[in-house]
Amino acid sequence: MRITQSYLKQLELEQLTELAKFVVEENFNHHSESNMPSMEIQDDVQEIYDEELSYFNNSEIFVAKDNTGNIQGSIRVIRWDYKSKLPIQKLFNINPLDMSFSQNVSSIWHIGRFATNKKNKDRTLFKKLMMYALTPICKDENSIAFAECDSKLLRVMNLMGIKTDIIGDSINYLGSETIPVSMNYDGLKGFYDANRYLVS
Template identity: 55%
Template sequence: MNLERNYPENLGKGQILDLAKFIVTENFKHHSNNVLPQNYEDDINSICDEEIKYAENSEIFVVKNDTDDITGAIRVLKWNYSDVLPIQKIFGINPLLAITNYDVNEIYHIGRFAIQKESKDVNLFKKLMVCAIAPVCAQKGNIAFAEIDSKLLRVLRLLGIKASVIGESIEYLGSETIPVAFTYDGLIEFYNKNKGLVSEETLASNSLVPELQESVVSENISYNYSLV
């Protein structure tokens, strides 16, 4: 039996192929009864190539088991306004035009979220989300875009994460996927409530996070949650 190490860590840039394999296989495991399409390796290669291009401006957080296999993953990217984001590539949505009533500071993209179906850590979702949204919660006016499975979107809302749907859903990697935007105001409550689940060292390892505003910094508190 392989045990989870139970804490997020930064993924090495040389392990992006492992990440891509995990993302694709877990998505189809969750949504297609583990039936992989014939062209699933094309999806793996496409994700791998894309994340290599993003590597300079992104951080990938993973949880692994005792044999070094990935059991959970998420990636946050600070947009440089020139790279083509997945929300542009998949949905044809221009981030600069998607939100017209928000005074934008920095733009981020959150993606590559997946958790092993057999995972036993009921807080793993929250830990990975805290790691990913930390840069967004560093300053008012920050915003993040993402493409989210419809079931996951319902879970996010139940947890208090406010997401704005900005386009029609499509079928992607085996599930109904919806383009959404997260603002600082829609994330900060969840972040402050759950950041005690992640060590200060892990949050500090995120190179995309500037020094947090005093209003964002509070004492770390441990919480116990039931599975949702």
């Protein structure tokens, strides 16, 4: 299926349930051979909805939709307020403030909720979603970003020139091996400059 709209748009608050459902279902579509129990899906959807609701005022969520209005891809970026607990703290017990960095850090970001429809054939969708999330981070050379990446996604990111540092052991989350990473301006700049044309 192709996206007929050539742009991504920011998600509205009333669409958070739709986002949570999409993220959970696509994670399991990509990583699980068997059908997931509907009760477990509902629990995961509710958990993601609650979490994203708590971050909403400090985050931007971008979605790509097809011409029927169905989400084909999503990504979310949070500018950390130093008060709310980031997913990397909840899942891996990693506190960004405890990390030592090679630069003075002026802002801390978190990227998450990256998901794409397994049947989508738009080859630029991955890059577009990443660019929307990375743009605010790359506007400040002293930014640092954190994410929890599926092992397959992490390989693709590295192949595309997004440099990451693994900062902990992997866990199983939403049906796949998930690895905590950090990214800084120097590691993102090459990908950002090469794909800047994708962000309108």
